[in-house]
Amino acid sequence: xKVLIVDDKKENLYLLERIMKKLGYEVExxxxxxxxxxxxxxxxxxxxISDILMPVMDGFQLxxxxxxxxxxxxxxxxxxxxxxxxxxxxxxxxxLGADKFLKKPLKAEIFIEAIKNLxxxxxxxxxxxxxxxxxxxxxxxxxxxxxxxxxxxxxxxDLEKETFVRKKLEKNLNERVxxxxxxxxxxxxxxxxxxxxxxxxxxxxxxxxxxxxFPDETCAKIVYSGQExxxxxxxxxxxxxKGDIKEFxxxxxxxxxxxxxxxxxxxxxxxxxxxxxxxxxxxKILKRLIxxxxxxxxxxxxxxxxxxxxxxxxxxxxxxxxDISNILQSIxxxxxxxELLFKKTEEFKDLKFTAQIIKEQVNRGAKLVSNIRxxxxxxxxxxxxxKIEILYILxxxxxxxxxxxxLKKISVQLNYAEEKFFIKGxxxxxxxxxxxxxxxxxxxxxxIMEIIVKISREQKNGLSYLKIxxxxxxxxxxxxxxxxxxxRGNSQEKxxxxxxxxxxxxxxxxxxxxxxxxxxxxxxxxxSKGSNFVLLIPEVD
Amino acid sequence: xxxxxxxxxxxDEPALxxxxxxxxxxxxxxxxxIGSNGIEAISMFKSFPIKPKxxxxxxxxxxMNGIEASKAILQIDNRVKIIFISADITAREEAISIGAFLxxxxxxxxxxxxDDINRAIENY
Numbered sequence: 001x002k003v004l005i006v007d008d009k010k011e012n013l014y015l016l017e018r019i020m021k022k023l024g025y026e027v028e029x030x031x032x033x034x035x036x037x038x039x040x041x042x043x044x045x046x047x048x049i050s051d052i053l054m055p056v057m058d059g060f061q062l063x064x065x066x067x068x069x070x071x072x073x074x075x076x077x078x079x080x081x082x083x084x085x086x087x088x089x090x091x092x093x094x095x096l097g098a099d100k101f102l103k104k105p106l107k108a109e110i111f112i113e114a115i116k117n118l119x120x121x122x123x124x125x126x127x128x129x130x131x132x133x134x135x136x137x138x139x140x141x142x143x144x145x146x147x148x149x150x151x152x153x154x155x156x157x158d159l160e161k162e163t164f165v166r167k168k169l170e171k172n173l174n175e176r177v178x179x180x181x182x183x184x185x186x187x188x189x190x191x192x193x194x195x196x197x198x199x200x201x202x203x204x205x206x207x208x209x210x211x212x213x214f215p216d217e218t219c220a221k222i223v224y225s226g227q228e229x230x231x232x233x234x235x236x237x238x239x240x241x242k243g244d245i246k247e248f249x250x251x252x253x254x255x256x257x258x259x260x261x262x263x264x265x266x267x268x269x270x271x272x273x274x275x276x277x278x279x280x281x282x283x284k285i286l287k288r289l290i291x292x293x294x295x296x297x298x299x300x301x302x303x304x305x306x307x308x309x310x311x312x313x314x315x316x317x318x319x320x321x322x323d324i325s326n327i328l329q330s331i332x333x334x335x336x337x338x339e340l341l342f343k344k345t346e347e348f349k350d351l352k353f354t355a356q357i358i359k360e361q362v363n364r365g366a367k368l369v370s371n372i373r374x375x376x377x378x379x380x381x382x383x384x385x386x387k388i389e390i391l392y393i394l395x396x397x398x399x400x401x402x403x404x405x406x407l408k409k410i411s412v413q414l415n416y417a418e419e420k421f422f423i424k425g426x427x428x429x430x431x432x433x434x435x436x437x438x439x440x441x442x443x444x445x446x447x448i449m450e451i452i453v454k455i456s457r458e459q460k461n462g463l464s465y466l467k468i469x470x471x472x473x474x475x476x477x478x479x480x481x482x483x484x485x486x487x488r489g490n491s492q493e494k495x496x497x498x499x500x501x502x503x504x505x506x507x508x509x510x511x512x513x514x515x516x517x518x519x520x521x522x523x524x525x526x527x528s529k530g531s532n533f534v535l536l537i538p539e540v541d
Numbered sequence: 542x543x544x545x546x547x548x549x550x551x552x553d554e555p556a557l558x559x560x561x562x563x564x565x566x567x568x569x570x571x572x573x574x575i576g577s578n579g580i581e582a583i584s585m586f587k588s589f590p591i592k593p594k595x596x597x598x599x600x601x602x603x604x605m606n607g608i609e610a611s612k613a614i615l616q617i618d619n620r621v622k623i624i625f626i627s628a629d630i631t632a633r634e635e636a637i638s639i640g641a642f643l644x645x646x647x648x649x650x651x652x653x654x655x656d657d658i659n660r661a662i663e664n665y
Binding site for chain 1: 554555556557559560561563564567577601603604628629647648649650651
């Protein structure tokens with residue numbers, strides 16, 4: 001048995017061919033009614049399965065031609081259609097003499113079932129001639145035209161519907177593209193390594209405006225850590241949406257997008273639900289950027305701290321190595337000179353002086369070690385400050401100075417008006433005084449080393465300060481060095497040195513006490529006449 | 542008569558000033574002066590009517606370091622033998638490159654120093 005399948009769509013032909021071959025039919029294919037007629041005339045077929053809507057000659061015309069043809073009119077004719085699916089279409093098809101009207105799409109088993117049933121019916125009605133119900137050509141034409149017109153109208157209607165849907169889709173697509181562009185721009189912006197937060201916020205607001213459905217009526221602002229960033233056209237309205245900005249889980253601000261006037265209602269208020277999502281996404285980018293910036297900042301600070309600590313360590317190492325070398329060299333030379341002098345005992349005075357220098361150098365070495373320890377302790381843990389009487393400590397420091405320089409003639413004059421002076425200090429007060437006093441003696445070439453210590457009061461910005469001055473007749477400090485001698489951790493200043501670590505320590509202590517230290521010439525304008533080290537420390541009652 | 546050789550000491554460390562002077566005197570040298578920093582060293586050197594043959598020069602000093610002072614002093618008298626004494630060995634190369642005779646690391650012994658000074662005088 002042979003079947004002719006007629007359809008203008010290749011995939012339909014292929015599908016039906018396979019089904020029919022499975023059912024045991026020999027299959028021929030045609031792409032339209034005209035081709036089908038040619039094939040039907042050329043061979044013996046049992047059955048035609050035809051689509052309706054086809055170019056050149058449609059299924060209705062084919063059916064009419066088959067049923068009008070003496071040779072072909074007994075063929076089994078089945079319509080299998082996707083477009084002409086109305087009740088009227090089916091009626092017309094049956095009136096044209098079709099045996100079956102099937103609507104696409106059908107599951108293969110249902111289609112097969114329908115074909116089998118039809119074959120069965122054909123066998124039962126074998127002797128009944130199949131004829132078309134409508135004989136009148138005119139009526140057929142009329143009905144056919146009706147089907148065509150109706151199809152056309154439906155097509156137009158469908159087309160209108162489709163256009164409407166397409167336009168809506170286009171608008172949606174357009175919005176999505178705008179939103180994506182907005183997100184892409186903001187995301188790109190956040191990748192820029194050296195962008196500042198301000199720049200980022202301002203540009204983000206601009207991109208948001210462009211990404212919204214009605215850019216001209218959209219305004220936005222970002223509030224972050226008490227700062228506000230707004231689009232130029234910003235104004236408070238009721239048509240707004242907000243997204244919280246979080247930083248390591250903590251709420252730090254928000255992003256707000258508003259319409260300047262009432263807008264047509266969309267999914268959420270006047271907004272699209274995608275715009276809600278967009279706000280959420282932007283807020284997430286903001287969060288990431290802020291956290292990244294904060295981390296970068298922390299890293300920078302940590303690097304800076306590390307660099308400073310490294311420089312300080314280098315400086316201390318440098319001073320330590322230099323001073324220790326001098327100390328050791330002095331001890332070595334002193335010991336060797338002592339040996340030589342022992343051989344000439346008449347130089348007893350020099351021998352005694354040499355021994356004294358050796359002792360001094362050992363003390364100096366010990367002091368250097370202690371100062372290094374104290375500086376690092378001062379930096380490590382800020383000791384809490386308590387009320388301390390300083391005159392007592394000052395007197396103790398002066399007697400320590402004299403004891404540790406027994407061969408030197410040191411005269412210290414202490415001028416003060418009262419018996420007790422209080423500051424907020426700690427255990428380092430003693431180190432502060434000792435280092436200033438030792439310094440005055442170490443850098444002094446006079447036979448009699450004179451030091452005058454004056455304590456007075458000074459009012460500054462409504463606060464009461466104790467002014468402690470240490471005047472000496474030492475070698476003095478040139479203007480070039482007046483500031484440098486207090487600088488600490490500055491290993492770039494290798495050319496300058498000579499003060500050991502004593503003044504670095506003093507300057508650190510004074511800073512902790514909210515005080516100030518500086519050096520003046522004892523005789524104004526002539527530094528070689530000696531120095532005046534001045535301490536200014538807040539007084540407490 | 543043995544000629545007494547003149548030596549100029551430049552060091553900011555008072556203890557070392559005393560020892561160098563004592564030592565050189567004991568070994569028969571004449572210490573023509575003691576400078577405590579680079580600037581002082583230059584002006585003192587200018588003022589010597591008879592220039593010393595040897596300078597013991599510290600590197601690290603306040604106001605001006607030994608290298609800078611040596612440059613200026615060698616401009617005044619390029620025959621003078623400058624012996625650097627420093628713990629800062631990073632200055633060694635520069636000291637030699639500007640024309641210093643020798644660079645001695647601290648810590649040295651008296652015998653070494655006297656030998657070096659004598660060598661400098663022989664090369665004068």
